[in-house]
Amino acid sequence: xxxxxxxRLGGRAAIVGIGAxxxxxDSGRSELRLAVEAxxxxxDDAGLTPADVDGMVTFTMDTSPEITVAxxxxxxxxxxxxxxxxxxGAACATVQQAALAVAAGVAEVVVCYRAFxxxxxxxxxxxxxxxxxxxxxxxxxxxxxFGLLTPASWVAMAAQRYLHRYGLTPEAFGPVAVVDRxxxxxxxxxxxxxxxxxxxxxxxxxxxxxxxxxxxxxxETDGGQALVVTSVERARDLPRPPAVITAAAxxxxxxxxxxxxxxxxxxxxxxxxxxxxxxxxxxxGLTPADIDVAILYDHFTPFVLMQLEEFGFCGPGEAADFVAxxxxxxxxxxxxxxxxYLHGMNGVAEAxxxxxxxxxxxxxxxxxxLVTAGTGVPTSGLILxxxxxxxxxxxx
Numbered sequence: 371x372x373x374x375x376x377x378r379l380g381g382r383a384a385i386v387g388i389g390a391x392x393x394x395x396d397s398g399r400s401e402l403r404l405a406v407e408a409x410x411x412x413x414d415d416a417g418l419t420p421a422d423v424d425g426m427v428t429f430t431m432d433t434s435p436e437i438t439v440a441x442x443x444x445x446x447x448x449x450x451x452x453x454x455x456x457x458x459g460a461a462c463a464t465v466q467q468a469a470l471a472v473a474a475g476v477a478e479v480v481v482c483y484r485a486f487x488x489x490x491x492x493x494x495x496x497x498x499x500x501x502x503x504x505x506x507x508x509x510x511x512x513x514x515x516f517g518l519l520t521p522a523s524w525v526a527m528a529a530q531r532y533l534h535r536y537g538l539t540p541e542a543f544g545p546v547a548v549v550d551r552x553x554x555x556x557x558x559x560x561x562x563x564x565x566x567x568x569x570x571x572x573x574x575x576x577x578x579x580x581x582x583x584x585x586x587x588x589x590e591t592d593g594g595q596a597l598v599v600t601s602v603e604r605a606r607d608l609p610r611p612p613a614v615i616t617a618a619a620x621x622x623x624x625x626x627x628x629x630x631x632x633x634x635x636x637x638x639x640x641x642x643x644x645x646x647x648x649x650x651x652x653x654x655g656l657t658p659a660d661i662d663v664a665i666l667y668d669h670f671t672p673f674v675l676m677q678l679e680e681f682g683f684c685g686p687g688e689a690a691d692f693v694a695x696x697x698x699x700x701x702x703x704x705x706x707x708x709x710x711y712l713h714g715m716n717g718v719a720e721a722x723x724x725x726x727x728x729x730x731x732x733x734x735x736x737x738x739x740l741v742t743a744g745t746g747v748p749t750s751g752l753i754l755x756x757x758x759x760x761x762x763x764x765x766x
Contacts, residue, residue, distance in 0.1 A: 376653045377617075383469035384605040384612035385754065387416025387598030388719040393559060393710035396490040397592035405434040405485035406442045408594035416598040417609040418479060423598075425450035425477030427464040429484055429713065431457055439483065450477035456628060458667060458744025459642075461714030462752045466618035468599035478600060484715045485594030509627040522587060522670065524629040525746060526579040529672035531637035533581055536687030540581040543671035544572040545694040547585045547707060550668060553731045554704025561589050562708040586671040588706035595715035597722075606757065613722040616738070616755045617654040621645030622748035629746045639686075640676045643742065646751040647681045650740070654753050658683045661753075662736040663724045664698050665717040668705040673745040681740070702731040714743045718752065725756050 389411025391397070391404050413420060423445045426436040436451040450471045454460035461484070468480035486492070518524055533539065551567045554560035567585060575584040605612035623641030625634040634641065651657060658681060666677045675689035684692040693700065703709045703720035710716055721739035723729040743750040 379466075379469055379473055379618060380616050380653055381614060382473040382602060383599055384602050384614045384757075385465065385597050385718070385722050386600055386605045386608050386610060386612050387412040387414075387418065388596070388722050389413070389415050390559075390595045390712075390716065390719065391485075391593045393561065393591050393593040393712070393716075394489075395590070395592060397487055401432075401485050401487055401594075402434045402438060402442060404487070404592070404594035405432070405439045405483050405596075408485060408596035409439060409443045409481055409483055412481065412596035412598045415610065418598065420444040421446060422479045423481055424448055425468065425471050425480035427452045427454065427467045427480060427482045429453060429457070429460045429464070430455045431713075432484060432486070434485060450480060454750075456744065456747040456749070458669060458713040459747040459749035461667070461718060461743035461750065462618065462741055463620050463743065463750035464715075465597060465599060465615065465718060465752055466620065466750060469615045469618055472599060472601050478604070480599045481596055482599065482715070483594065483596040484713050487592045488711060489590040489592050506628060509630050513630045513632070518630070520579070521629060522582055523579045525670045525672060526582050527632055528637045528676075528746070529581050529670070532672055532676065535638045538687070538690065540583065541569070541573055542675070542690040543581075543583075543586050544569045545690055546668065546671040546674045547572045549693055549696065550701045550705040550707040553702050554708025557704050557709055557730045560704040560709040561591070562704060582670060582672070585707075588669040589709075589711040591710040591712060593710055593712055595712045595719055597715070597718060602757070611726050612757050613725045613754045614757055616656070616753040617650045618750070618752050619646045619649035619653070620748065620750045621649065626748055628748075631746070638676070640673060640680050640745050642747070642749050643677050643680045643745060643751070646742070646749060650751055650753050656738065656753060661698070661738055661740045663702060663721065663733050663739045664700050665703075665705075665721045665739060665741045666701060667714050667717065667742045667744050667749075668701060668707050669711065669744065671707070674700075677742055677745060699733045702729055702733065717741055721752070721754050725754060
């Protein structure tokens with residue numbers, strides 16, 4: 371896909387299997403084992419076997435290489451293996467890579483996975499401690515010496531500017547925190563299962579980095595999630611209804627950095643997600659009005675508001691009221707705020723469940739879902755549809 375033209379990937383591949391471990395704060399086992407458990411669960415869900423797999427995609431951050439997971443899961447020869455950079459920004463791009471491989475005939479069945487002990491092992495929320503010298507690390511050198519050491523502190527800079535520009539207070543972030551945990555409260559897999567919160571509880575939670583409070587921040591989770599991608603034609607012979615990849619996109623903005631893009635013209639939006647949004651709408655022929663459920667990357671609440679505005683669901687500065695009115699079903703699994711932080715892969719799985727009609731918070735008649743990946747970094751997104759709903763009416 372180009373940022374200027376529509377691509378031809380839509381409708382050629384589908385997600386046919388989803389599988390995960392339990393989500394916990396202490397898995398008690400290796401990241402490799404978590405990856406293998408998730409991969410096997412996804413293959414079982416798809417009605418496929420390890421012998422059917424010939425491609426694998428994961429994140430550059432994952433500690434379990436494709437060939438190692440393949441060996442441990444009983445997968446044989448691989449004709450395609452790939453990794454996507456930029457942390458949570460890779461989530462939807464793993465599916466895009468798998469779909470590209472399937473559409474090009476490079477592979478027939480591709481597994482995407484992410485597994486980590488992010489609570490009991492390396493905690494990403496702890497920020498940068500030691501780092502090998504690199505070109506991209508230079509950007510961090512302009513922020514770390516001044517105390518901006520953690521993801522929360524990096525996001526707080528943009529969040530503060532957003533509030534200032536639109537004359538809002540930190541309470542504007544409350545509706546996202548409440549809605550996500552409302553859905554998590556009815557999801558047995560979620561950390562906040564049985565524990566909805568109120569706007570008052572959000573406002574009373576302790577500061578992490580102003581204007582972010584504790585309840586504006588996502589979980590730290592141990593777990594694994596895997597997805598299986600194959601052609602739409604093959605998907606129709608498998609036991610589960612396929613989630614057809616209607617459109618897939620990656621995006622990076624001008625003057626893009628990893629979480630510290632403080633020197634671009636405007637800090638109150640997410641230009642990289644704007645790139646993704648334009649490509650998804652252009653390629654699919656759809657508009658915000660065509661989306662039934664949105665699964666938006668929610669490591670921190672302010673960036674959910676900015677995403678809604680970048681995608682055109684509401685005007686600039688209007689997203690808090692949009693969420694409060696529940697104008698669009700949002701993060702029906704509880705998101706990373708309420709269910710688990712799996713670098714967004716669990717969000718892709720929830721989008722698939724909505725299209726299958728099997729979500730614990732099922733939205734009646736859901737036919738098209740929007741999924742986004744990590745924000746503040748080069749990122750990605752997907753529009754998924756039920757079979758026969760790959761494109762808007764009249765779009766060939």
